[in-house]
Amino acid sequence: MSPYADLNVPTRTLLGPGPSGVHPRVLHALAYPPIGHLDPQFIALMNEVQDLLRYVFETENPLTIPVSGTGSAGMEAALCNFIEPGDSVLVGVNGYFGERICEMAGRYGAEVRRLERPWGEVFTLDEIEDALRAKPAKLVALVHAETSTGALQPLDGVADLVHRYGGLLLVDCVTSLGGVPVQVDARKIDIAYSGTQKCLSCPPGLAPLTVGPRALEALRSRRSKVANWYLDLTLVGNYWGGSRTYHHTAPINMNYALREALRLVQEEGLEARYARHRRHAELLWAGLEEMDLALHVAPEHRLPTLTTVRVPAGVDEAAVRKALLDRYNIEIGGGLGALKGQVWRIGLMGHSSSLQNVTLLLAALRELLGR
Numbered sequence: 001m002s003p004y005a006d007l008n009v010p011t012r013t014l015l016g017p018g019p020s021g022v023h024p025r026v027l028h029a030l031a032y033p034p035i036g037h038l039d040p041q042f043i044a045l046m047n048e049v050q051d052l053l054r055y056v057f058e059t060e061n062p063l064t065i066p067v068s069g070t071g072s073a074g075m076e077a078a079l080c081n082f083i084e085p086g087d088s089v090l091v092g093v094n095g096y097f098g099e100r101i102c103e104m105a106g107r108y109g110a111e112v113r114r115l116e117r118p119w120g121e122v123f124t125l126d127e128i129e130d131a132l133r134a135k136p137a138k139l140v141a142l143v144h145a146e147t148s149t150g151a152l153q154p155l156d157g158v159a160d161l162v163h164r165y166g167g168l169l170l171v172d173c174v175t176s177l178g179g180v181p182v183q184v185d186a187r188k189i190d191i192a193y194s195g196t197q198k199c200l201s202c203p204p205g206l207a208p209l210t211v212g213p214r215a216l217e218a219l220r221s222r223r224s225k226v227a228n229w230y231l232d233l234t235l236v237g238n239y240w241g242g243s244r245t246y247h248h249t250a251p252i253n254m255n256y257a258l259r260e261a262l263r264l265v266q267e268e269g270l271e272a273r274y275a276r277h278r279r280h281a282e283l284l285w286a287g288l289e290e291m292d293l294a295l296h297v298a299p300e301h302r303l304p305t306l307t308t309v310r311v312p313a314g315v316d317e318a319a320v321r322k323a324l325l326d327r328y329n330i331e332i333g334g335g336l337g338a339l340k341g342q343v344w345r346i347g348l349m350g351h352s353s354s355l356q357n358v359t360l361l362l363a364a365l366r367e368l369l370g371r
């Protein structure tokens with residue numbers, strides 16, 4: 001007899017910074033029995049997952065894989081493989097995840113330089129160029145969709161600029177992939193990573209990653225071994241492509257789930273999916289503003305997948321989130337880091353981005369705030 005009760009998990013409406021709601025087809029895929037990680041059927045599935053990831057990243061990059069681990073494992077893989085001790089790394093810091101990139105890059109011996117902006121703002125091409133002119137960087141890292149602030153970093157022209165100064169462009173796409181266009185090849189992004197539980201609407205556990213030709217060349221010409229064995233892309237790449245040499249056991253069922261989640265993206269189509277995210281975000285913004293709530297990010301830099309709302313004076317922000325959860329089964333997020341206590345974070349990601357969820361949340365907030 002176990003003293004513990006049967007697992008009893010409530011069904012929530014997930015409208016926070018992630019995880020997002022998961023489609024029943026994805027949950028169903030997760031429940032198939034595991035097969036061997038070198039089983040020919042699983043190898044065929046690995047190839048399909050890679051093809052599907054190329055579709056959503058909009059890339060032809062052969063090295064496109066789901067890293068085992070959450071988005072932060074993708075971040076770690078994107079950094080440790082391209083940093084050697086003493087390398088200069090320029091990081092755009094305008095939120096919590098830019099800070100995390102600095103923290104990780106420093107641990108691999110990088111000489112980290114911070115390009116800073118207040119939380120909620122984005123970087124211009126000129127600012128990035130000024131920083132590179134002052135001192136070139138081997139790697140320039142930007143967060144495409146800052147989940148801590150709700151700002152969308154424009155990427156057009158950034159790669160050309162970074163390449164002109166001899167560097168590689170690394171982009172965190174955790175809260176953009178599958179929700180807003182990432183366009184790895186068209187934008188010449190060298191390294192991009194994401195997570196499964198945000199706009200791809202899969203449970204957390206895998207980190208899609210893609211590496212372009214310039215970055216692959218940099219990986220091949222390293223002077224030192226990658227300082228992280230588990231995430232060494234040369235070793236991991238030999239398991240996902242080429243010789244299929246055992247490196248670590250792929251999380252089998254998570255790959256079933258990711259395949260199904262990506263198939264749902266493909267069925268909907270990228271353009272339709274981006275339009276759906278934008279349409280529902282605009283409805284949410286209009287509804288919040290109608291209630292006299294202020295949005296933290298300027299309209300032109302607003303992220304459709306995550307909205308930051310200023311907490312009105314005199315309102316207990318944590319109490320509102322608790323009431324949303326207790327009374328309406330809705331999860332939204334609180335502020336993080338510099339915005340702690342100042343904003344709510346509302347995610348409309350993947351399967352969670354629906355008219356029904358926007359309507360429900362606006363009605364619940366109207367009631368709770370008495371507006």
Ligand SMILES: *Cc1c(COP(=O)(O)O)cnc(C)c1O
Binds near residue numbers: 097143146147173
């Ligand atoms: C969520 C997130 C991460 C980290 O992903 P985990 O899955 O929590 O490890 C990294 N970057 C951004 C922008 C994120 O939103």
